[in-house]
Amino acid sequence: MTQPVIWCIGGIDSSGGAGVTRDALTLADLHLHACVITTQITVQSNTRMLDSHIVSPSVINEQWLLLENELPPRAIKISAIANDEQALVLCARIDSLNKPKPFIVWDPVLCSTSGGKLTQLSTPVVQLLLKVVDVVTPNIDELSALTGMPISDNQSKRDAIAALLALGANAVLAKGGHATWQSDAIDTFKTNTIEYEFSQPRAHQSAPSEVSRLRGTGCMQASALAAFIVKGYAIDDALTLANAYVMQVRTALRDHALSNEATLDSARSDAYFAKPVGFPAQQSAFPQVFFAPNDPVKWQDNTGFAPLSETNLGIYPVVDHVDWIAKLLPTGVRIIQLRIKLSPEKKNLDQHMANISQQIKAAVALTKGTKCQLFINDFWQLAIKHGAYGVHLGQEDLATADLQAIKTAGLRLGVSTHGFAELQRVKMLKPSYIALGHIFPTATKDMPSQPQGITRLQQYVDLYDDIPTVAIGGINLSRVNAVANTGVNSIAVVTAITQADNPIASFHALAEEAGFVK
């Protein structure tokens, strides 16, 4: 299969520790091909930068034009741009790109970590660049230099991000590695409509001090972001994965430094060299994610919800009336969900709420003393009132539900997720299970996200092996076996049972085909 192409526009660092060499290594590690447009050639080692030779704008133009015809990019990663002339050529070329335009990320490298200024851009040209790129990824020093604002605390960081957006940036990823006033390293991603925080404990961020000299982490993160976008991840997931990728490289370095084979000398000299780590697969490398800045999840304790009594769950019917529960109980079903959806107008009407309350009460009575674990969707107050086994909530529901009340009442909590960012948001809540969806297209619910498919489901199941998982969305008899083969603990279905000619037979057939019946 041909590898998708990403262009890396920036400087060649003669040490290979940063710049387009680091970009190309990162992309190769993630199975993408890097084309390179060189803006400057530096004379530098890991500790010193002696000189820099700037490439003329016309050479940049020529490189671009040749590549555009033969190796068109799916994404472009820009880093050190030496001067306004180079930037103006890049802006003109980006403007002339055909639609759909590739995803463009600009890591505005101003100085090399081994010393030496790499970029001299005027404010009007910075503004032009900000408007043509999708995301700009400054660290704290770069954010301060681009906005002319000193940054020394959270408020001044927030003000500078707002200023960069006001200058025309479409999205800012302000990296927190240099924000030493914070105990955690927090990357903030902000557009005019959304904001996320990606937080890593600082203590885990680096190797022991003598071996924490890894350079080019900003290059890695921006290249990895472009790579995950090209691989089809939504921006929140691509940001989560890029953050985890860099942490996994750091961890590999730390593990080497701490390993028995590494002498301090070998650890010291290896300290500059990243190891290939591939797709992030270590749970500990993933950041905690918040829907910033006032995500209610942030203020929850991490004592966790009551665990499921039975994790061998099998097929999980999700039904819209208590009558279904009475009908399905004789199958021996282990977990079932009452999911009654009301339009917002009806939600406020007493008669509808009274009917829902009655159904929940009846469902609790039906399942009491059985092995069937009953979850109530959305209506968490009624679930508590009638003593249901658990509650199922979506990401938005978490903003309004009283999680502490659910926990204190001893109810289990199941939470919907649609990707890595949401998984990392809710993981710290320690819910009783995590639902992963939607796996295939579904007609049951309008989904704002894309179907995830089996490959991603497998990634989640492998990564979150310490918490029960439930797959949902478009799962039917012909797909259930592939879903079960991922090792997911349970498979939730709506129409495969409720629209079947014989729902009971369908339940058994799904369980059989999934291999849940031993």
Ligand SMILES: Cc1ncc(COP(=O)(O)OP(=O)(O)O)c(N)n1
């Ligand atoms: C098992 C399971 N997974 C996902 C959902 C969806 O919950 P949510 O995102 O809150 O959407 P609604 O169901 O409330 O429309 C679910 N109910 N059950």
Ligand SMILES: Cc1ncsc1CCOP(=O)(O)O
């Ligand atoms: C409630 C819900 N959440 C994600 S997909 C879905 C509906 C699943 O229904 P079906 O099994 O009919 O595709």
Ligand SMILES: [Mg+2]
């Ligand atoms: Mg919901």
